[in-house]
Amino acid sequence: MAESPILQRDGRPFETTELTEELAAPTLTGVRSVWTQGVAAGMTPARLASILQAAADGNAHDYLTLAEEMEERDPHYAAVLGTRKRAVSGLPVHVEAASDDGPGVKLADAVRELVRRPAFGYLVDDQLDALGKGYSVSEILWDRSGATWEPMAYKHRDPRFFEFTDASGLEKLGLLDDSQPGQPLPMPGYKFVTHVPRLKSGIPLRGGLARLVAFGWICKAYTMKDWIAFAEVYGMPLRLGRYGPGASERDVSILRQAVANIGSDAAAVLPRSMEIEFQDVASGGGSGNTDLFERLADWVDRQTSKGVLGQTMTTDAQSAGLGSNQAGVHNEVRGDILAADAKQLSDTLNRDLVRPYIDLNFGPQPAYPRIELQVIEPEDIEGLTKALERLVPLGLRVGGSTMRDKLGLPDPDDDEEVLTPPQGAPSGPPPALNRRSTRDRSGLETALNRTDAPAPADAIDDLTEALAGDDEWEEQLEPLIDPIEQLAAEVDSPEAFRARLPELLERMDAGELLEKLANATFRARGLGDANDGDN
Template identity: 55%
Template sequence: MAESTIVDAHGRPIRKAELKKELAAPSMTGVRQVWHNGIASNLTPDRLGMILRAAENNDGHDYLTLAEEMEEREPHYASVLGTRKRAVSGLDVVVESATDDPADVRLADAVRDLVRDAVFGDLIEDLLDALGKGYSVAEIMWNTRGGQWWPREYVWRDPRFFRFDQATGRELRLIDPENVAQGVPLAPYKFIVHKPRLKAGIPLRGGLARLVAVSYMAKSYTLTDWLAFAEVFGMPLRLGRYNDSAKPDEVDILRAAVANLGSDAAAILPEGMKIEFQEIANTQGGADLFKGLAEWIDKQTSKAVLGQTMTTDDGSSQAQATVHNDVREDIQRADARHLGVSLNRDLVKPFIDLNYGVQRRYPNIRIHVPEPEDLKQLVTALKDLVPLGLKVESSVISDKLGLPDPEKDADILMPEQQAVTTVESARNQSLKTAQNRESVVTESEPDFAEIAEAEDDWQVQLAPLVDPIERLARRVADEGGNEEDFLARLGEVLDEMDETELVRRLASSTFKARGLGDAGDD
């Protein structure tokens, strides 16, 4: 078979004839089957220890089965793990060009078309299955259209179809009839392998299911014991009483009535017999014990998966949840970054190489995590800075606030003073148009010299009015009076106040202002 000159990240040449084949399909009787015996039903501490130790020795079949069942059987674990997955799958996928060179931009546009394909969204969900199990694999079903290679479908493959190499524990290999024990290398450009770096070490030991497995088992025991406790102590004790003259068949009737009363809630007894109900004391403590243990285990699971408990468990305030949500944001960013690395390595590079040849630089897929912004703080800052000369594009602010651009004839919100000015301006313009005349309004600069002259010696002008008030204030203070005493005695100084000089200066200034105004009109 002819080999391509294109090689993958491991230096293996591409066999284009294999790209359209389904290489990891399951079968009914082969080594890759979708049906497996359950693990969780008979899980014991010894059994769990054996499963985890087997995974440590590169036999992850039972561990992966348990991880699958944990998501199916434990509501809290399924909830928080789903929350973590959706925190990434719900983000926007951004394609960045390597440079502004037209050739690089063209490659980025091609990858954007790849990302916009409907099947890409399902791929993200499938790859995030690696969070629980440690790794996830999707097989690319390539097809050619218009002379280009395009993924027709991304098929999620059961992680039990693969195993890691025995030497390093990092190279994932496909279990195949040719080599069941060690597996065969994955065909280049056929598989997208996502191995999130949740911890250092081999991927098979890095899944969240391994971290939560003991808590899952402990909660299973807790719920089993709680149900047994509720069955025994959840109903009052039923006592049947009969007298010494009761016959054996009558005693049997009473025994059956007592035994079935819990479900039938009705009984027929011979005369002289009775059933009594007695509450069992001190049972509340047992119920609280089981409830507290189950809730504590749930909180540990929340910490393991989300990094916090405030947004999932009871007892949190809005402020606490906001603070703890920042911790979850760090995890979200890490998950998004790891997923972007896998997509760029196993999808973007193969797509570009097959269609455009090997490149020095490749477009980059980035899972965009938006920066949280305090919009109220932003608006306050703009209110203070724009009047000082800060230049900001209105479209940028509209985008941040999520507001669309207004239509041409739409009613537009504006400041109240500006709105009044606009209405008055429109009214005046209409009046001028109706009168069919033009007017030019000119404003002259104020004569600051005249203003300064008018304001000169203002203290001398006001002294006859202010001095009597100041003298009264000093007298009241010397006499130990207060503000009310001062206000009550203001009438005493009216005769002392002389407004003659102030009136004379006001009249003179008014006369000058009128004269200057008339001269300006000419």
């Protein structure tokens, strides 16, 4: 066999031919048989205790079988465990490049293409089976027909095909094989994706959720059994047959047969001298508290919800006086569990899938791209929008890409049509109003202390613009400016200029300018009085 120059995590090279072979496929017979014997039927507390103890000692076959059957037999446990799994599998997958240079981006793009394939989603689902059982293993079937190594499929393998070895302190998995009975084979690198969630400290087989809820499950199983037996005995009314004093043995036999068969036949033929009476025993006070079984089963379900989800509000809608607020508080606790599950699974995928894929196709790297299952916290869109309306006018700089990420919107393409404000719509907040205001031509009142809005246009503004655009201002200012320029040319020092300033008053002619300013002031005063009359 050809050895790869790439080393496994333990420093040993691996055989490249092993990557394209199925090493953990099930068989009809042997230690990886597809047939198995159930253990849940007739389960007793003593039997459950022995199964859990055997798993803690490393023999987890019966425990893993029981964990599988618990999901099949208890709808509530299956629902909450499925909720926890789907909460992780439904997260968006983000690939972060190890660096922003060309090679780093190229590696990240290759991993992004890998996670876009449907098989990757199935791999995530299969790896989450570890939440209930303590670990999950998927075998990578590599395809070498092309120029690159590509995962052709991810085959989920029965956890009973593997076993934790005592030499590793029950922390390292080995593959069971008929070639070495009782001695698990080492699992080759780059071949298996093995997820062992750290739900609690200690050996992995003591950390599965199935072990946590097993005692509650058997209590509920006994409760359901007794409840059904109670309903079978007391659920149907007691049937009493009455016969008269002159009834013969044959008459009594007929009546007894009719009473016995009426439960299923719901019909009987009797002489007039006989009668059958139905008594509702289950609703009477003598039968005890008939809702005891239901309350006990509900209590066990709530404990299961707490153990699996960390709360009960999302699975059992109960009135607690706080409504959705209390549900929101409980969902935050579940969010912590979701974040931990997502991080641990991301670490597993980066170790057992991303690194092998990069090493086989691009060689060992100093840093590798990372897969992240992103837990996106919901944004308060309304609160964020109001804050930006106040802060952006004050100078806060906010990137458009950052805001699109918070809103969950992708960046628009260069040729994509984008939304814009309608024509004529105000670009800023509406003008503030107060009692001291000016009235523009449209009749709208605008606060005088507004600094960000332009002053309303009126007749005085028109007059000012007309005067500023008058071409005669230069000629009218010449009699005032020319004497100053002449005096500046005659003297040779600032002191001499200041000493001769009084004689400028006699040389300046401001008559024409004063006349024009007086006319403009008179017109402005008239316009102002006219506007005051409108208010």
